Amino acid sequence: MREILRILCPIDRSEPSRLALDYAARLAAGLGSQLTVLEVLDLATPVLPTGAGGPKLEPGFRQSLTDALDALVAPVRESGVEIETRLAEGHVVSEIIRAAAELPADLVVAGTHGRSGFERFLLGSTAEKLLRKAICPTLTVPPGARPAASPPFRRVLCATDFSEASQDALAHAVRFARDAQGEVLVVHALEWPLGSVPEGDDAVSRLHRSLEEEARSQLAEAIRAADAGEVRCEPIVRTGRPRQVVAELAASRDVDLICVGATGRGAVPATVLGSTTSHIVQSAECPVLTVPPRRQRGG
Numbered sequence: 001m002r003e004i005l006r007i008l009c010p011i012d013r014s015e016p017s018r019l020a021l022d023y024a025a026r027l028a029a030g031l032g033s034q035l036t037v038l039e040v041l042d043l044a045t046p047v048l049p050t051g052a053g054g055p056k057l058e059p060g061f062r063q064s065l066t067d068a069l070d071a072l073v074a075p076v077r078e079s080g081v082e083i084e085t086r087l088a089e090g091h092v093v094s095e096i097i098r099a100a101a102e103l104p105a106d107l108v109v110a111g112t113h114g115r116s117g118f119e120r121f122l123l124g125s126t127a128e129k130l131l132r133k134a135i136c137p138t139l140t141v142p143p144g145a146r147p148a149a150s151p152p153f154r155r156v157l158c159a160t161d162f163s164e165a166s167q168d169a170l171a172h173a174v175r176f177a178r179d180a181q182g183e184v185l186v187v188h189a190l191e192w193p194l195g196s197v198p199e200g201d202d203a204v205s206r207l208h209r210s211l212e213e214e215a216r217s218q219l220a221e222a223i224r225a226a227d228a229g230e231v232r233c234e235p236i237v238r239t240g241r242p243r244q245v246v247a248e249l250a251a252s253r254d255v256d257l258i259c260v261g262a263t264g265r266g267a268v269p270a271t272v273l274g275s276t277t278s279h280i281v282q283s284a285e286c287p288v289l290t291v292p293p294r295r296q297r298g299g
Contacts, residue, residue, distance in 0.1 A: 002106055003031075004027070004031050004107050004175075005033055005034065005106055006033060006034050006036065006104065006107075007027060007033045007034070007035050007036070007105065007106070007108075007109060008036050008038060008100050008103060008105040008107070008109070009021050009024035009108070009109045009110065010039070010040060010096045010099075010130075011038070011039055011072075011111075012040075013039070013068075015143070016111030016112065016142075016143045017110070017111040018072075019111060019141055019143070019145060019147070019148075020109050020110055020111040020139075021037065021073070021109075022148045023139065023141055023148040023287060024037075024109035024139075025076040025079065025081055025148075026148045026150050026151065026152050027107070027109070027139075027152065028082075028083075029079060029150070030150065030151045030152075030179055031179070033082075033106070033107075034082045034084070035076065035081055035083045036084050036086060036099065036103060036105070037072075037073050037076075037084070037085050037086070038085075038086045038087075038088060038095070038096065038099050039069055039085075039087050039088070040088045040089070040090065040091075040092045040095040041088070041089050041090075042089075042090070042091060042092050065087055066085070066087050069087060092126050093130050093133060096108070096110075096130055097130075097133055097134075097135065100135055100136055104135075105136050106136055107136060108134065108136060108137070108138040108139065109141065110127060110138065111127070111140070111141050111142075112125075112127045112140050112141065112142045112143070127281075128278065128281075131262065131277075131278075131290050134262070134292050136292070137172060137289055137290065137292070138289070138290050138292075139288070139290075140281055140288050140290065142284055142285060142286070142287070144285050145285065145286055145287055146286070149256075151176075151179050151180040152176075152180070152256060152257070153176040153177065153179075153180055153182065153256045153287075154180040154182035154183075155177075155182055155183055155185070155254065155255045155257075156173040156176055156182065156184045156185070156255065156257045156258075157173075157185045157246065157249060157253070157255040157257070158170045158173035158185070158187065158258075158259040158260075159187050159188075159189070159245075159259070159260050160186060160219070160222055161188070161242070161261070162218050162222060163261050164261070164293065165261025165262055165291055165292065165293045166261035167222060167225060167226070168261065168291045168294070169259040169260055169261045169289065170186060170222060170223075170259065171227075172259055172289055172291060173186075173226075173257070173259040173289075174226050174228050174231050174233070176257060176259075176289075177231050177232075178229070178230070182256075183232040183233070183234065184231060184233045184234070185233075185234050185236055185249060185253060185255065186223055186233050186235050186236065187236045187237075187245065187246065187249055188218070188237050189239070189240055189242035189244075189245040189246070190211055190212060190238065190240075191240070191241065192208065192211075197239050208239075212237050216235060216237055219236075223235065236249065242276045242280075243276055243279040243280050243283065246280050247284075250285070251285070256286055256287075257286060257287050257288070258280060258284055258286060258287070258288045258289070259288075259289045259291070260277050260280055260281075260288065260289070260290055260291070261277070261293070262277055262291060
């Protein structure tokens with residue numbers, strides 16, 4: 001797995017993006033990463049000075065925005081983090097993807113919504129579009145997330161369906177937990193289509209127990225493949241819909257981070273986020289790391 005050498009944090013100066021910047025800065029400090037802070041001005045929205053040739057920033061106005069951005073990140077720079085700022089003009093998601101490719105970024109850290117006034121993470125929002133097109137792992141930070149600690153992620157929940165993307169998510173979960181001397185809850189949700197969970201000794205009950213045993217075996221293998229070493233990994237198999245299982249465990253175990261793969265085991269196009277992953281990100285009260293398929297990352 002690639003080291004996290006470059007972190008990209010797109011901001012819009014809203015409170016959620018400032019919270020995301022705090023997480024990005026603490027991760028950069030702990031991992032020794034370079035941090036790039038990007039602000040994108042979408043000139044299709046008629047709120048900025050324009051010229052006869054179409055939307056265009058006046059030089060003086062651009063400089064004032066650049067100075068304000070530098071002032072915003074000054075505390076991060078003073079903490080010793082290697083940081084640069086960029087001001088771009090254009091479509092927000094396209095410019096974020098462009099910057100991520102140019103760096104190239106190993107991690108993008110973004111708030112789930114900003115100044116647009118959307119309800120959190122509406123379908124089609126900037127954050128969801130970014131996740132669908134991401135070329136590297138993306139950490140989304142919801143408005144209600146607790147302030148970032150140092151290191152920020154001591155208890156990590158990784159939801160796995162044993163796909164390649166979720167195995168890569170587990171590798172990231174182990175990395176973050178190792179840096180914090182923390183632990184990883186490795187969770188598989190067993191979807192049971194035959195009504196309530198059976199508890200007898202009939203054929204249906206035996207089938208359910210055999211599926212649980214198989215899932216535990218696969219969890220054990222996934223943990224071995226993640227090279228967890230000294231990191232404590234707790235395998236958990238629960239019956240239920242994946243997004244509900246993840247939400248209940250995240251709340252009851254007070255996790256700091258949820259890690260998921262962007263797609264499951266089916267033949268899902270690389271541009272499709274996946275309904276389970278989307279629901280997890282929408283409802284999470286803590287940051288979520290979403291890892292895209294290797295083919296989307298060029299791996």
